[in-house]
Amino acid sequence: MPHSDSPTRITVISASMGAGHDGAATELTRHLTATGFLVDRHDFLDLLPARVGKLLSGAYLRLLTWAPAGYQRLYAATEHERRPNPAVRALLRGAERRTLATVTPDTRAVVSTYPGASQVLGALRLRGRLAIPALTYLTDFSVHSLWVAPGIDAHLAAHAIPAAQAHEQGAAGVTVTGPMTDPRFTPADEDERRAARTRFGLPPDTPLALLVAGSWGVGPVREAAAEILGTGVALPVVVCGRNHALAERLRADGIAHVHGWVDDMPGLMHACDVLVQNAGGLTSLEALAGGLPVVSYRCIPGHGQTNAAALDEAGLAPWIREPDQLAPTLTELLHGPRGRAQREAGLALFTAVPGPVPAVKAMARGPLSATTIPPRRRPVAARPAVALDVSGLPTGAPADALAGVPSDALRSVPVEALHLPVAARFAARSRQARRRTVLMVAAVAATLSLGIGAPLAYAYGESPGHHFGALTHYLEDDDR
Template identity: 40%
Template sequence: MPHRFLLLSAGMGAGHDTVAYELADRLRARGHAAVVHDVLTLLPAGTGRALRAGYRATVRHLPSLYGAVYTGFLAREPAAGPRPSSAPLAALAERPLLRTVARWRPDVVVPTFHLCAQVTGRLRARGALPVPSAVVVVDFAVHRGWLHPGNDLHLCVTDTAARQARAGTGRPARTTGPVVPGRFFAPRDTDGQWRALLDGHPPAPGAAPPTRTGGRPAVLLSTGAWGVGTGLLETAGQLAADGCLPVLLCGNDGGLRRRAAALPGVLPLGWVTDLPGLMAAADVLVDNAAGQTAVQALAAGLPVVGHRPLPGHAVAGVQEMARAGLSRHAAGQGEPARTVRALAAPGSDRDRQTTAARAVFRGDAAAELERLAADGRVASEPAR
């Protein structure tokens, strides 16, 4: 029997939208109807745009301020004194969401952003939302914004994240792994176009020569859709001097791309539409956020190195990824080049990490959503 799903995302970068639209595609492939709605458009006029602009400006120019906001509002660890919450902001979206639900008539509402989870949790707790809500948690470190006990189910990327969700809500949580488009699981560098681009880019003058175990490692540096990161050009320059080929993914930040183009040995790229193909040609991903690019690399068999994570949820996420054995967190003298070289070379280190990475994709969140729609309630969890 076909069901209807309302997926709630937020245009805060590209990661949450990527998850929401991938789930919508999977649900449609199963014969269901699915629509994606941006929670920022449910807020009073101008509020969503201001929230997005403020967040973007903060993470780009005042990352330490965002770290303080994360500690005060979102971190699960207790902070000194009373802690504010997102309840006032969530309350502003409640009536518009109920109007959207009445118009769309979904069988399940699916938040893929933490503010959405607060809105649905509040409404479910009061009995105002008449259908189940299943939160798809995209973070490795589950902060308290994701955790409202009114929601019926949390779908998480790891067992640790699921335990955190259960502990924080007292409600069911299951491990399905990250939600990643299928094209990342068997990536191909069509016609060798990416390999030719990488091989043809000149190294930095005086760069360290290739090692005996291989040529110049191609290292993707992730900066998200907004080109955000700490010391990006410094890291790229260090990798180039060490004999690597740093490929700086600048997202939509043309200024970052222009500045990086002046660095010898560094290959800056704008928004890449064929990221699976580029990952197939690359050797390692250096990541600072434990977000969608990182989990796409896990699917593609590309080792992930966490380095200089952004303050706030990115620090927590990079640390959780490393603790789970899915990545390496490289810090200190000689990093990230030392870890990059270790993982770029064929051998047990690389094999161990890529094997663990592939194993994290344990289930299909769309199948769990389908079951919830069919039952109208959360079925008992399997024995552990």
């Protein structure tokens, strides 16, 4: 064990799948470094064998862009699966050696902000190959089953709703820690608002709706921009990320204020009055930290829709499902009490709990163990009561880990109180074998036709098709 005066080293593993996972990892790294930790950052896509990470990222983008309905089916087919399919398990096993290599002898904990990395870390913990705690920081407001990996010591959530969903999926050490964002995302006063509008060339007095679609600019953005403009309630200001073609099309559509990649997002949010988003990721949290009301509209499939449902249920962002609700909802958020209430709720999200650093600190300074015991997956009715420690420290953390934490911050929320409608929908569902077979065949055809190949075909059945046997064998043997 390192000397007590030595800085504690922590490994953070993210993935460059869009910007959300990396953004969370960046803020976690900044917060940990500010409190005296040494942090090593790694991209999980670089740890996958045979440069499959680049293929996987491209496959994800192609599905979202070319076949959103296919991605919706993929997501729904795997949303409540107990474990990844054999094909994806073989793929992840190929990353184990490189993942272990990121953990130096003086590392005291590993934190994942990407579900694939969590699956690898959990497997290593279960087999005793990783002797330090492994934690997952949930970057989404909804929890897909791939986020929950047996062997992970703690799952850290931004809010009670994703915490309850993770618990329903059998996650260990579920802890409500609150979110993290860049400290530049703060509410703007009138002078800052006026200066930001001048800087971005925006009209000084017109209500502005900031429309975002992630770093890749995916989803029906053109339709959303036209519909916001058509309401007459607000002028759309669109951020297209790295999608230059989308920016050109929007300008051709007559949208006056279109941006590509924006380095000063805090400033642009200061200039605007409401955020319209379609994925429920990091940008939504940044807007809430900046005091902007948030609305979900024309959401992308899969996590975009489940995140929208969770944010709506939390009272943090209404999910507009029909175009005729866009104008009245924007009006309420811009000019009515609903907007003020949502601003207050969003800001409170960042002050109620201290963030994930205390939880990571508690794990990193606790005793080492070669293995962990994962929770048994049982029906919710049979599961004993579990407490979620909303102070940011896992229940049962070592006593010395609590030093410096205010006593009034140590409080627990019974998990039964968090069984809200979204979480309740995570009850086990049976599926007909014939439907699964048809879905698998359709997925194989779709992924091959899109040039995606095997990495995403795991979603469609209990075992990979014979077309993927050679790849599975290769990935299992790679890097051994």
